[in-house]
Amino acid sequence: MIEVRDLTKRFARHTAVRDVSFSVGKGEIVGFLGPNGAGKTTTMRMLTGYLPPTSGSIEVGGCDVFRNSIGARRRIGYMPENVPLYDDMRVREYLKFRARLKGLSNRDARTRVNEVIETCGLETVRRKMIRVLSKGFRQRVGLADALVHSPDLLILDEPTNGLDPNQIRQIRELIRRLGEKHTILLSTHILSEVEMVCGRVIIIDGGRVRAQDTPTNLVEGMRAAGKVIAEIAADPEVVTGAISRLDHVKRVTHEGVEDGWHQFEILVDSGTDARERIQELVAQNGWSMRTLYRRVATLEDVFVELTRRD
Numbered sequence: 191m192i193e194v195r196d197l198t199k200r201f202a203r204h205t206a207v208r209d210v211s212f213s214v215g216k217g218e219i220v221g222f223l224g225p226n227g228a229g230k231t232t233t234m235r236m237l238t239g240y241l242p243p244t245s246g247s248i249e250v251g252g253c254d255v256f257r258n259s260i261g262a263r264r265r266i267g268y269m270p271e272n273v274p275l276y277d278d279m280r281v282r283e284y285l286k287f288r289a290r291l292k293g294l295s296n297r298d299a300r301t302r303v304n305e306v307i308e309t310c311g312l313e314t315v316r317r318k319m320i321r322v323l324s325k326g327f328r329q330r331v332g333l334a335d336a337l338v339h340s341p342d343l344l345i346l347d348e349p350t351n352g353l354d355p356n357q358i359r360q361i362r363e364l365i366r367r368l369g370e371k372h373t374i375l376l377s378t379h380i381l382s383e384v385e386m387v388c389g390r391v392i393i394i395d396g397g398r399v400r401a402q403d404t405p406t407n408l409v410e411g412m413r414a415a416g417k418v419i420a421e422i423a424a425d426p427e428v429v430t431g432a433i434s435r436l437d438h439v440k441r442v443t444h445e446g447v448e449d450g451w452h453q454f455e456i457l458v459d460s461g462t463d464a465r466e467r468i469q470e471l472v473a474q475n476g477w478s479m480r481t482l483y484r485r486v487a488t489l490e491d492v493f494v495e496l497t498r499r500d
């Protein structure tokens with residue numbers, strides 16, 4: 191459904207997106223993750239044809255987004271980060287207006303608007319002015335707008351941004367339902383959301399793709415790399431230095447202290463387990479230790495590991 195090849199976008203001297211390539215198959219729900227400023231919005235704006243790339247190519251449903259922009263846009267429903275709505279229009283009137291702008295006949299527009307109002311749970315507010323809607327309902331209107339011309343592909347830029355936990359859950363459920371009929375590319379900062387709805391994840395940072403895989407494979411890869419947590423009552427600098435010198439230990443981070451017990455996070459090489467050697471080290475030095483366990487990795491660990499700045 192989406193084929194992105196060597197996509198680059200430069201703004202004056204700043205390169206926001208560099209040589210990004212990925213594809214999204216029909217029916218997939220793909221999470222697009224990255225820290226602030228990673229290049230997610232810039233990439234999504236290029237995918238939807240709003241921003242021309244400096245170089246590279248994008249095909250959506252077999253149409254080149256720039257050479258055949260009308261064909262591509264017909265297949266794309268885009269919900270930008272801050273949904274621009276007309277506050278002085280009523281929900282139904284606004285959606286009808288948008289449907290007509292997207293080329294639907296008067297009759298088709300009426301039918302589709304009724305359908306998307308139902309799909310997006312907007313029945314109770316269909317006659318309300320957009321100005322009076324809560325943020326959750328505004329997001330639904332944005333989604334209904336993205337859906338009104340029956341696109342195959344939905345591109346959603348932080349659809350749950352700024353919503354309360356109940357609204358987040360409702361929008362997430364809606365996205366999951368939409369995923370039964372549509373291909374979805376979705377950017378978000380909420381990693382638990384990605385684990386719940388996305389079959390695959392693309393992580394970008396500094397404008398480059400750092401990883402793309404299923405959430406499970408990413409987490410498994412991380413788990414294989416392994417993290418051990420230890421709480422030791424001894425000088426943290428001495429402990430950090432000694433553990434760092436053990437074989438297969440990649441990094442030791444002093445996480446904090448509680449009642450004299452210093453907590454350390456120890457990253458070890460794939461397939462190794464440093465716990466026995468840490469135990470020996472603690473015994474040899476006569477330190478006290480109250481915790482030593484391997485920690486199960488989460489998608490958040492993968493994200494932090496791939497995008498950390500130090």
Ligand SMILES: Nc1ncnc2c1ncn2[C@@H]1O[C@H](COP(=O)(O)OP(=O)(O)OP(=O)(O)O)[C@@H](O)[C@H]1O
Nearest residue numbers: 201204205206224225226227228229230231232233
């Ligand atoms: N029109 C522009 N002119 C100049 N620089 C820009 C422009 N748009 C974006 N940038 C820069 O490109 C980089 C990527 O921005 P982008 O908005 O794509 O990031 P993002 O991953 O969507 O971040 P966020 O999660 O904060 O929305 C940033 O450094 C940003 O300042």
